Amino acid sequence: MSRQTHDDRETQVITDLESSFPGVAGASTLWTKVPDGGDPPDFIAALPSGSVGLELVEWLDGEQMTVAKGRESQRDQIHRVLAVGWEQEYRPKNFRGAFVEFGNERIARKDEAPLRKEFYALAEEVDQSWDSNPDRSGNSCYMLEFPGHPLIQEYFSIRFIGGTLMNHNWVHASGDGGAFDPGDAVEALKEAIDKKLRLYSTAASQQRLKAHNLASLDLLVHGGFNAFAYNTPTGPYSLEDLSRFAAQYFASHPRRSIFNHVWFFNSLGVDRWLCELSPRFYVYEHKV
Numbered sequence: 001m002s003r004q005t006h007d008d009r010e011t012q013v014i015t016d017l018e019s020s021f022p023g024v025a026g027a028s029t030l031w032t033k034v035p036d037g038g039d040p041p042d043f044i045a046a047l048p049s050g051s052v053g054l055e056l057v058e059w060l061d062g063e064q065m066t067v068a069k070g071r072e073s074q075r076d077q078i079h080r081v082l083a084v085g086w087e088q089e090y091r092p093k094n095f096r097g098a099f100v101e102f103g104n105e106r107i108a109r110k111d112e113a114p115l116r117k118e119f120y121a122l123a124e125e126v127d128q129s130w131d132s133n134p135d136r137s138g139n140s141c142y143m144l145e146f147p148g149h150p151l152i153q154e155y156f157s158i159r160f161i162g163g164t165l166m167n168h169n170w171v172h173a174s175g176d177g178g179a180f181d182p183g184d185a186v187e188a189l190k191e192a193i194d195k196k197l198r199l200y201s202t203a204a205s206q207q208r209l210k211a212h213n214l215a216s217l218d219l220l221v222h223g224g225f226n227a228f229a230y231n232t233p234t235g236p237y238s239l240e241d242l243s244r245f246a247a248q249y250f251a252s253h254p255r256r257s258i259f260n261h262v263w264f265f266n267s268l269g270v271d272r273w274l275c276e277l278s279p280r281f282y283v284y285e286h287k288v
Contacts (some may be wrong), residue, residue: 004280010056012041013222017265021284034212040205041217051216055200057192059223059264074106075173077268081112082119083171089120092170094130095141096163098123099174100156107155115151119171122149126160139163189246192221193262197255218261221277222248239266239273240283247277 014031031043031054041053077161078100083183107115126133126141135141146152159174196219199205209217241265249263256278274284 004007007036013052013220013265013267014043016272017220017222017274018269019268020286021274027214033157033201040200040208041214042210044212044214047215051212053209053212053214053217054220055217055259056197056220056222057196058268059189059192067149077097077107078102079171081107081116083169085169086169090124090127092123092127092165094127094162095160095170096165097161097170099159099172099247102115105155111151112154113248115155117150117195118146118149122146122152122158123160130162136160136162139157185242186245189221189242190249193219193246193250194253197253197258200258201255216260217258218263219259220263220265222265222267239264240275243275243277243283244281247281250278 008199011033014033031045033043034041041055043054043056045052084099126143129200130136130141133141134145139162141162142157143160144157146156152158200209200217200223246264248261250256259278262271263276264275264277272286274286276282276284
């Protein structure tokens with residue numbers, strides 16, 4: 001299957017928006033993608049009052065996404081090296097899962113096969129010594145030291161979880177956790193708005209916009225899976241809280257007159273969220 005392009009993703013966002021909140025920019029509005037080389041804006045809709053342009057920008061902290069995607073790639077590698085083909089390897093009797101914690105160093109290609117061999121040898125050792133293992137506390141055995149297994153020592157720490165093994169993969173690369181600054185999500189939203197305001201203030205962008213003879217120019221800030229997976233939009237702030245921060249930021253921006261309307265659309269799962277940030281603050285009701 002071919003990789004989804006930037007245009008494909010934006011078209012998907014608009015399709016989702018039209019389906020979830022029909023007529024946002026006017027009754028029975030249908031957005032048409034502007035061909036490459038003709039943007040900005042990204043989309044245009046024809047209304048009785050004139051053409052409306054819509055520019056899209058993704059709510060995403062690029063630096064955070066880069067780091068998180070790198071970690072995701074490491075988890076994929078660990079799964080390939082250790083978990084694929086687990087059915088043909090040693091099956092523990094006293095624990096039901098091994099959660100591999102890892103640092104920033106990727107597994108060298110030359111280490112992949114011997115590391116896998118070490119891992120399943122360690123699993124057998126831990127399983128057979130489960131009742132007397134000094135690293136075990138209750139149902140969990142957390143190991144930081146691996147005598148006789150230098151590659152595991154180099155790359156991992158491992159937590160084994162006791163219990164009966166079911167007939168499914170028991171080897172897992174741990175997800176990222178820990179502290180999160182909720183201000184990151186707010187700043188990422190502000191930066192997305194500022195990025196488009198600065199871009200559209202240039203002479204070249206203004207000249208292209210005039211060529212479309214628009215009656216109105218709107219901005220849609222959108223978030224979906226990427227925001228959820230890579231920008232961690234969680235913590236004490238709700239989507240309405242984040243929207244209010246963004247609305248206040250836009251209202252005080254010196255270039256705010258560039259856009260007539262600004263919306264914030266979150267398209268993850270069934271909980272679609274649409275909020276008008278400017279000129280009024282209004283949360284739309286999503287009718288499933």
